Amino acid sequence: MDMFTPPEPERFNPIVWEIVRQIPHGRVSSYGQIASMIPPPPGVDPVAYIHVRARWVGTAMRVSVGSGIPWHRVINSQGTISALPQPGARDEQRARLEAEGIVFDTLDKVNFKVCGWAGPDAAWLDAHGLLPPKKLK
């Protein structure tokens, strides 16, 4: 019906994983920030696009557990660890982050100002046809 290209996960997921692989040790990103680097189909509102794809990023992370991708470095926009379907996985993510030096405050939140990732450098983004990421809070 619409002439917009459906952003199929088959192509979306590999891009997400490639971006997540770029997150350095000891730094964190958010679902929305990852989504903001992927160009939306023509005519689609970028902001709305990010909101939708942020969920997909979460799904891509779940599928990637155990594949060597640093999935634990992706948290939500509020700086907290999102609830996981499997009991205990949440604690594992926190443990992995703390092992990298990530500090959680009394509200279980991470300070993006301290350990937030600014995204890949311009050259890398350009080489992959991606957009500059939205800033973290």
Next chain:
DNA sequence: CGTTTGACTACGC
């Protein structure tokens, strides 16, 4: 095949 469900986010109160 209609309905529910997310590892989301922004916004309002």
Next chain:
DNA sequence: CGCGTAGCCAAAC
């Protein structure tokens, strides 16, 4: 800060 809501769309029911 916390809770509720709307938006959105592939997938699982």
